[in-house]
Amino acid sequence: MATSVLAHDSNNLRKWEYGNGLYQRALHRYLDRMGSLLDQCGAQNVLDAGCGEGYVQRGMTARGYRGRWTGVDLSPGAVRFARDRAPHHEWRVEDLAKLRFESSTFDAVLCSQVLEHIPTPDRVRDELARVTSRHLLVSVPFEPVFRGLCALSIALGIGQDPGHVNFWTGLAFRRFLRPVGRLLHWERTTAYQIALVEIT
Numbered sequence: 599m600a601t602s603v604l605a606h607d608s609n610n611l612r613k614w615e616y617g618n619g620l621y622q623r624a625l626h627r628y629l630d631r632m633g634s635l636l637d638q639c640g641a642q643n644v645l646d647a648g649c650g651e652g653y654v655q656r657g658m659t660a661r662g663y664r665g666r667w668t669g670v671d672l673s674p675g676a677v678r679f680a681r682d683r684a685p686h687h688e689w690r691v692e693d694l695a696k697l698r699f700e701s702s703t704f705d706a707v708l709c710s711q712v713l714e715h716i717p718t719p720d721r722v723r724d725e726l727a728r729v730t731s732r733h734l735l736v737s738v739p740f741e742p743v744f745r746g747l748c749a750l751s752i753a754l755g756i757g758q759d760p761g762h763v764n765f766w767t768g769l770a771f772r773r774f775l776r777p778v779g780r781l782l783h784w785e786r787t788t789a790y791q792i793a794l795v796e797i798t
């Protein structure tokens with residue numbers, strides 16, 4: 599394994615690698631639902647916005663996705679980690695609020711558990727909608743359930759502060775997405791909510 603992988607650490611990496619069996623089952627169920635919706639899109643050219651260490655890409659590949667994948671993240675360490683694991687895909691350091699892609703470059707943009715960390719989510723939402731020609735597949739924590747579970751895990755000494763700055767109920771999240779397109783699907787899976795939007 600490359601040195602860059604061994605040297606890298608992040609809250610996101612620890613989340614995906616956390617060894618609790620119940621937690622891992624919830625993550626696998628989440629990836630199952632994301633994979634099903636990505637398949638529904640028929641996408642063959644996907645932007646993974648806020649890709650982190652590439653866990654979602656590897657999850658989608660394991661569930662049958664075979665198209666082109668481009669992952670972008672603000673963290674150079676996370677991008678190196680993802681590139682080391684899947685060098686045949688494109689991985690770039692990018693600011694989600696100022697993406698260096700032409701409009702409608704991708705037929706789907708996937709944004710998994712990212713917007714809750716961003717102080718200007720409206721600006722990022724609009725930028726993600728700009729670079730896709732068809733679909734936006736996005737997930738964020740489902741509130742107030744996520745905060746309650748997080749507080750419990752911290753009290754038990756098995757969790758960490760996720761550093762969220764945005765907190766969406768189901769209704770608030772659907773309203774947040776309304777300016778960029780037509781909501782095709784919304785669902786809640788454990789402590790997360792997932793929405794598929796057709797860009798208009």
